[in-house]
Amino acid sequence: MSLDAMKATFTRPESLTDAVTHYCPGCTHGVIHRLVAESLDELGLRERTVGVAPVGCSVLAYNYFNCDFLESPHGRAPALATGFKRLRPDMIVFTYQGDGDLASIGMAEIVHAANRGEKFTTIFVNNAIYGMTGGQMAPTTLPGQVTTTSPRGRNVKEVGMPIRMVELLATLATPAYLERVSVHSPQQIIRAKAAIKRAFAYQEAGRCFSLIEVLSTCPTNWGKTPTEATQWLNENIIPYYPMRVFKTPPEAGNE
Amino acid sequence: MEKVLMKGNEAIAEAALRAGATNYFCYPITPQTEVAEYLARRMPEVGGVFLQGESEVAVGNMLFGAAATGKRVFSSSSSPGVSLMQEAVSYMAGAQLPVVLVNIMRGGPGLGGILPAQSDYFQATKGGGHGDYKVLVLAPATIQEAVDLTMLAFHLADKYRNPVMVIGDGMIGQMMEPVEFPEKYIEPPLPPKTWAATGAKGRKPLILKSLFLDPIALEKNNIEIFKKYAKMEADEVRFELYKTSAKNRILLVSYGTMARICQTAIDELESQGISVGLFRPISLYPYPFNELRAEASRSHIETVLTIVQRVVGERKPVKFFGRTGGIVPSPEEVIEQIKQLLGKGK
Numbered sequence: 295m296s297l298d299a300m301k302a303t304f305t306r307p308e309s310l311t312d313a314v315t316h317y318c319p320g321c322t323h324g325v326i327h328r329l330v331a332e333s334l335d336e337l338g339l340r341e342r343t344v345g346v347a348p349v350g351c352s353v354l355a356y357n358y359f360n361c362d363f364l365e366s367p368h369g370r371a372p373a374l375a376t377g378f379k380r381l382r383p384d385m386i387v388f389t390y391q392g393d394g395d396l397a398s399i400g401m402a403e404i405v406h407a408a409n410r411g412e413k414f415t416t417i418f419v420n421n422a423i424y425g426m427t428g429g430q431m432a433p434t435t436l437p438g439q440v441t442t443t444s445p446r447g448r449n450v451k452e453v454g455m456p457i458r459m460v461e462l463l464a465t466l467a468t469p470a471y472l473e474r475v476s477v478h479s480p481q482q483i484i485r486a487k488a489a490i491k492r493a494f495a496y497q498e499a500g501r502c503f504s505l506i507e508v509l510s511t512c513p514t515n516w517g518k519t520p521t522e523a524t525q526w527l528n529e530n531i532i533p534y535y536p537m538r539v540f541k542t543p544p545e546a547g548n549e
Numbered sequence: 550m551e552k553v554l555m556k557g558n559e560a561i562a563e564a565a566l567r568a569g570a571t572n573y574f575c576y577p578i579t580p581q582t583e584v585a586e587y588l589a590r591r592m593p594e595v596g597g598v599f600l601q602g603e604s605e606v607a608v609g610n611m612l613f614g615a616a617a618t619g620k621r622v623f624s625s626s627s628s629p630g631v632s633l634m635q636e637a638v639s640y641m642a643g644a645q646l647p648v649v650l651v652n653i654m655r656g657g658p659g660l661g662g663i664l665p666a667q668s669d670y671f672q673a674t675k676g677g678g679h680g681d682y683k684v685l686v687l688a689p690a691t692i693q694e695a696v697d698l699t700m701l702a703f704h705l706a707d708k709y710r711n712p713v714m715v716i717g718d719g720m721i722g723q724m725m726e727p728v729e730f731p732e733k734y735i736e737p738p739l740p741p742k743t744w745a746a747t748g749a750k751g752r753k754p755l756i757l758k759s760l761f762l763d764p765i766a767l768e769k770n771n772i773e774i775f776k777k778y779a780k781m782e783a784d785e786v787r788f789e790l791y792k793t794s795a796k797n798r799i800l801l802v803s804y805g806t807m808a809r810i811c812q813t814a815i816d817e818l819e820s821q822g823i824s825v826g827l828f829r830p831i832s833l834y835p836y837p838f839n840e841l842r843a844e845a846s847r848s849h850i851e852t853v854l855t856i857v858q859r860v861v862g863e864r865k866p867v868k869f870f871g872r873t874g875g876i877v878p879s880p881e882e883v884i885e886q887i888k889q890l891l892g893k894g895k
Contacts, residue, residue: 311754341750346614347758356756362746364617365758367640370610373602377614377622378746380598381572385748403610406603 307331309340311360320513320520323351325477326419326486327358330388333491334361337498343386344378346371348400350392351425369400372407375414386497387414393434394424397457401433404463408503411468415493416503418459421510422531429515433457436530441515456534460507464540469502472540476509476532478524485537502543509535552727557692557717558583560728561625561651562591564699567730570621570649571597574611576604576630579663580719581653584625605630609637616646617757619745621703625651627719628669629660631677638712639678643759645744645774647706650684651699651715653722656875664875665719667805673716674834681771683778684712685785686833688804692726698831704736705785709777710744716833720806720877781835788837791815793826793844798851799887800844801827806877814883825887 306312309331317323334340343361347353349368356363366374371389379387396404396418404416423441424430431444434456438447448456460474471493475486486508493504509531511523518526555563562584565573573592575585585601592599598615602608608624612634615622626634631652641648652673656666673686685705689695699715706713746755761767791808792815793800801811808829815825828844830837844850845865870886872878 342748344617344746344748353760356754356758360754361749362754363756363758364614364746365644365756365760366613367610367636370607370613370637373607373610374614374617376600376602376607377574377611378617379614380600380611381615381618381620381622402603403607406607 307335309334309343309360311358313357315358316354317351318512318514320511320523321351322421322477322508322510323419325483326417326508326510327355329477329483329487329490330390330417331359332487333494334386336491337494339386339494339498342384343388346374346378346387346389348389348391348395349426350395352390352392352419353426355390369395369398370403371395372400372403372412372416376407376410376412379412379414383413383500386494388494389414389416391416391418392425393418393420393422393459394430394432397433397459404459404505405466408463408470408505409466409468411470412503413497413500414503415497416505417490418505418507419510420459420507420535421512422456423512423515425512425515429512434459436534458535460505460540463505469543470541471496471502471504471543474507474509474535474537474540476527476537478509478511478527482537496543507535509537550729550732552729554725555692555728556583556723556725557695558625558653558722559587560692560696561699561715561717561722562587563730564696565623565649565703566591566595566597567734568621568700568703569734570623570703571595572615572620572622573598574600574602574608574615574622574624576602576608576626578605578627578630580655580665580722581625581627581651583722584651584653605633606636609634612648613637613641613644613646616641616648617746619742619747621647621649621707623649623651623703625653627653627655628657628666631669631672635672635678638684639676639680639682640759641712642676642682642684642774643680643770644757645710646712646757647710648712649699649702649706649715650712651717654716654718656873662875663719665723665806665877666873666875667718667807668873669716670833673714674836682774683781683834684714685709685781685835686714686716687787688716688831688833689721690805690808690829692721692724693728694831695721696728696730700734704739707739707742709781711777716805718806718877719875778835785832786835786837786840787831788840789829789831790844791827791829792819792824793828793847794824795847796849797824797826798849799825799890800850801825801883802830802841803827804830804833807871810878810880811883813880814887817880817884818887823887823891823893
């Protein structure tokens, strides 16, 4: 085949910068960033999008996304997104949050933003541990899971069972789009992409609040190789955190 | 324009709208809730955004997001609520976002009480949250001044890309007085808000943040912020003198409602042949240090009644008089204090 006949079949989305990420080997933030960026590209939203970064491993997400960004205090991204979106409903707003950020310190903000039906999109990355601070127990840490602050394993008699955020939010009466996905295999990545794109499409149509929970690995803080981490996610995380659509908004016109 | 009789909280709310701030986030707390109630009615009429948040923590952070659009945004609260907003105020100061926060102060510490106090003075003037930052603080003594300073606050917030606080004690919020709004509000020109997040169309992405992991970068950012404070200290000092004279032996220093009470006491003493003056700071940060020092240094002044020991303490004797817990001293109490100082007490 001549050089002229060759064409690029896989390129970096315009919504990502060419910066090399700081994420650890085997971490899925890079994949999830790409799925968000592909969605923004395909829907033509990049130039009117503002992202809200959390406190956690993905605090520097704004170095990797090629759109405007706000950097939130820990857990408050849904409040920032609310303030921005209320003043600029014509823009596309998304928060990108980890499980410590969203399910622990930011519990009130996410629940109330969802309940008000704020028309933004939340990408919730759940790896069952605090990553940036070095592997502490999160509200999502599994029973018996060893972390630096649960060195003998999470004792559910002392700290309760892990919080299932999507299920919790699904109890709210306000319409929303809620789905849990994973990115541990090509097949799951395709499903995750469809969910993320669907969430942004709902936002573009002004339909509803959306939250996509993406199950993720943290090989570094789980103390595993990337391959072992994927296996551990399959065997332990997924059984506790089922992957499915939990809620969709009513069909347009029936709201 | 005709004067209208308004409660302080409502006048502050209306003043914000007249200054083009049609975006308000709130959480109910006594004694400022009328600001929220007034704006819940009024905001739809002006096509603005009114939203009651789930907590003051959330409200402070909604302000961050809203301010990032470049539009004028504000909130009001009272002491315990303002404490909860300090997280966001620190982040907004770091990200250099303009916002106006009204604190109708009540007695503390803790839940304290709901009556007027000035006990958030240090929280307001020293920054309030974590880190090296300041907010510009304006303290009205009348409802008219609350209107004027609220409108000015939005201009100063934009001018310095910094949070500005208007602090009124509960009396300012609850009392009714005639006020006048400007027929047409004209303010000096401001630079375009090129920093606002409006979408990366035809330009590079814009990031509004306070994180600088490299200490050199953080120091550089902080030094830029400090330059703004230096400019505020040079250009934004506001104060008022009342019946000061080189012949006076006593200078009162007081702000807000307490300054009004001091004025009443001064007028009463004048009728008894005793001449006393008042120095009233209007900007609490930047504080009118030099102006107070100059006034206190005038020949016959022997005593300055205030918390400003630091300013004049080495030059003149300083005595404090105040009440706490939400008790506002009466003019008679002030008069008695002054007479005791002059050796004319009961």
